[in-house]
């Protein structure tokens with residue numbers, strides 16, 4: 001595949017809040033058609049193929065991961081968003097739906113995640 005025909009691929013895990021963040025950003029900036037989305041549901045057949053593909057090229061397989069240019073893989077949602085924000089010339093902070101998700105549901109999920117971790121540690125120590 002030449003650079004002219006290359007389309008970035010974004011690998012997403014269904015239910016992952018960081019993956020929804022990237023998807024929402026692409027949707028709100030009208031860039032969904034600029035990427036190939038490969039999304040899997042944990043436990044389905046696609047997950048094995050995606051993990052096998054990513055394992056040799058990233059330090060640790062996490063989602064989202066994007067191949068932004070041929071052979072260049074990025075595993076941080078902020079870096080993926082920053083890449084597409086620059087391409088589109090938009091400021092992510094100025095996007096109402098994206099910001100609303102980050103400041104609301106996403107923030108809430110992260111805080112629940114931390115709380116759950118702490119409770120697990122306490123339960124293990126008891």
Ligand SMILES: N[C@@H](CCC(=O)N[C@@H](CS)C(=O)NCC(=O)O)C(=O)O
Nearest residue numbers: 016017018062063064075076077078
């Ligand atoms: N720092 C990462 C965090 C991503 C992350 O924690 N993703 C989780 C899913 S929500 C993950 O990939 N966990 C390992 C796995 O599912 O194999 C980002 O912002 O992109």
